[in-house]
Amino acid sequence: MPLVLPLALLLGLACLLLLASPYPYLAPLALPALAGLALLYRKPVWGLLVLVALVPFEGLFAAAGGGGGVTANKLLGLALIAIAGLQLLLRQLPAQRLRSNLWPVLLAFLACYLLSLAFSSDLGLSLQHLRQFAVGLVLFALSVLLGHDLDLPALARAVVLSVASTCVVALASASHQPDGRAIGLLSDPNYFALLISVAFPLALLLTLRAPRWPQRLFWLAQLVLLLAALGRTGSRSGLLVVVLTAAIAAWHYRDGVKHLLTRHLGWLILALAIVLPLSPALLPESFIQRLEVLTSLKSGVKSHADNSLARRSAYLVVGGEIIAEHPLLGSGPGTFPLHFARTGYAIAFANQPIPTQLFREAHNTYLSMFSEIGLPGGLLFAGLLLLGLRNCQVARRHWLSRGDPERAALATHFGLSCLALACFLFFLSVPSHKYLWVMLGITSVLRLQADDDAAGARP
Template sequence: MKSRFYSIFRFTENCCYYFWRQVTPFIPVDWYLALITSAIVFIYLIVSKKLPPFFYNNLNKWLFLFLLVNVLATFLSPFQEEAFSGMIVLFQIYFFIYLNLVFLTENGLKNILPLVLGISVGFNGLIAGLEYFMGIQIFMVGEPGGGRVYGLTSGANNMAVWSIMAIPPLIYKLMTASSPGQFLGWLSLNIFAIMGLISSESRAGFLVFLIMLMLIVYMNRHLFQPRFLGLVISGISLCFLMVAVAIPDEYFERQKTLLAEDQYQDTALQRRQAYIRVGLASFFEHPVLGTGTFTFPQVWVNSIESRFFKMTERGAHNTYLDIMVGLGVVGLLVLLGLFFRIFKDFMNALSNFEMIGDEPMHGITQAYLVSFVCLVVYCLFKTMLDNKMFILLISISQVVYILSSEKKEQVHGYAG
């Protein structure tokens, strides 16, 4: 029952893309959903008179420490109004982390969540792909004058992040499909998600996608047997042929700018280089606790470099730089510690599931781990902490670890 309710909530929330979230007056649709869900959780806590079991996890101390650093940095911030606004965003992040922990279940992780992600991301990717590949515009979205298309999300990078997060579990479900119908269904969702990634023309998404493919191949290397080598080579050749025929030249031209010698002509790359210069200068001025929670936009708009671009408050497009500027070296170390704890819990969960022979949970956990690693890499190109997909993976890490420990204890008599 809990999994079904969560699937309805997650599906509805995911489908309330940026394009539609303001259709209701006063506050966005997804906020209404969050309020309704919060009320249900509140009633549940009163009736049960106890906290949900997944609330007792390995991240609590790290999340508390990160919150403490943010509070100190905010009170010492030269941009206190903006820093306090950043704290509100941080509380929203924490809220969604623990909200996920209330509803995520084993069945939800294995079966429901991949389907929900596949349908919501696939629907978005299909809309973007139809416009990008065929010129069929269903909704008036995308960048003015053509070019990058991002469906109903808030931007091209968000479209890429959604696809990067969803593809690993979708590939796992494709590889474990038990019938031709399921195989075709999961194959379609994979194609739609990849269409969304390509339509975004995200250079960061392209790089991370290559890393993702290498991770997936490495983690499933035991499946590649010598007698299937010819079939694999044929499949790869067919994929390359389809890519060469289907993808517009503009996509490859944009990706080639990553290696071009005249990058100074690319305004976006120039701006990102300026972000780094401004961020490092601010960090050396406030090295310990930074300038306050999520205050990089204020640092940027007050910098000399911003005069050469649009004079607007802009994010760092780099999670680590954003934290360095806002929270200093202390905040950065705590964030890295949090990421390492999440990675370690994923790895421990994999070890536990392998030890007890739970192949379905081992496989899906491995897929979510690939998604997490890819988004950690993506943090070099985008501010990710408030991204719902990234928040979801933080929660998943604790659910799979606790489930694996409980199963291991039942089988072997001790947890791990």
């Protein structure tokens, strides 16, 4: 490989610099770093797999890096960007791999984003938002570029195993949390529930498509682990999203479900008779109370009954006021917390009398986009997600028509993961979430593969 010698010289220099630095104990890592870079250069798609697998562990890396230091996932991401860019320049990766039907909508959205940034009410907050948002855009480009070499079942396994491993930590440490809600290695139970909601359709895919019964039992255990951790998060939005995706998956496999009900109806009734009485004991008491509050919504949202729902109602009011004042360009990316802090709702819903409690996200990505970027930008962002879901639908129909249930199942379940993300965006402000942009890239690759296959089949 022509780049081994230059890389060896650079890392040798880095080794000497480390020996002369206050951290000489890092010098022996030069040789493993060289081996890792060489492997990453030969198989950059493995780097993308590792980046996706590290997403559930970001809280651990943030704690180890002090919240803003250099961490393993950042180093891997920078190395992958440099290698992919170099291979594009050397034409080792063809530029045609960057094809995607999402680019026109995404570029139009970015134009609205930059215009909103130029007229932002707080440029500092907007630039910080841009820095975080750029990470998602880079992951989208890497997913589109490397997605043709990506083994989608391997990606599903990486997502499920990484999230399930943090579920073990979550179940073990949930009792030590102040409210008893599981958070995994993150800082918020709803963010953890988002990871579980994305992994659930992929775990279901691996369970149903396992070739032998030992593998099927293994993936079924991961599926049960995900559902158990979801119950411990106490996330009502997570429960809603998982129920929705499970219902759509049941419709996709409706013939198999009918066969299962016909042959094993007695066993299913027995399982329900055991699980349903035990479910209140398995779920945290706070989750049961939060579900009971939903029954009182017919009479309106009351802050004394559920502070969370009352806050979300306040976010809608503040977001509506921002949209009315800045309908075209919004108030600027990332500025919703600043506008919310200036209202009386911020003081009313502050958990503690400290300034940081006044600045709250909208807990709704679509509301954030419409209020911060403007109506055109918000519509383009929503259109981007709809087009991604459409890509999976078209790919699924194509593979079903070609009599390829394996690839149709891949399109279905990755589409369900994308749908879970799109639904969860109604409950969290995470426009730069890594899973979101990787899944959008995967939907684009699925659509291109289906279109290319259809074009090759034409006479």
